[in-house]
Amino acid sequence: MGYRVMIPDIVNKKILKFDRNTRKLLYNYIKKNLKDTDSPKLPGKALTGNLKGLWRYRIMDYRLIVDIQDEELIIVAIDFVHRSKIYL
Template identity: 45%
Template sequence: MFAAARSPRCRSPRWWPSLAWTIELHPEAARQLRLLAKRDRPMAKRVTDYLATLSTCEDPRDRGQGLSGPLAGLWRYRVGDWRIVADIHDERLVIVALDIDHRSRVYRD
């Protein structure tokens, strides 16, 4: 017979307007993104495109990984060698990008 169709992880806001997440950038993340755009514009575009895709996900936790230790409660998203550390606010459907940095530096104090 017919195989069950898998629903996509991320859907267009046209299909699920009530589930569209808002992306907010913490001032530090915005600064890092501006610096990245000066150094490596294609990578900065990949990061912003990823954030746009993330905003259409039903559950952004499906695409990231929860952090542990002092960063417990935050989520990590990988874009090449760059990482986005974010806090997810379910009650407001908001993802706050707290830090955007290279993987070698992002978890340091």
């Protein structure tokens, strides 16, 4: 059994503001690379500094920021934004 992906309502509302193609890109990425995976850290990169403990995934020009909870096998989406605005 692999990891489950959770997208809180506040993040989902933000995602719904993107155009249809961007949303499809995100959901396809999650389905292909994160949902039911045994190693979610492999395609991602650990963040440092004040975002330490979180992971990021590059999806074209966008970044998906997640909190990977290993003990519960859950990936919680924290944010999804264009790469130019993510680290401000």
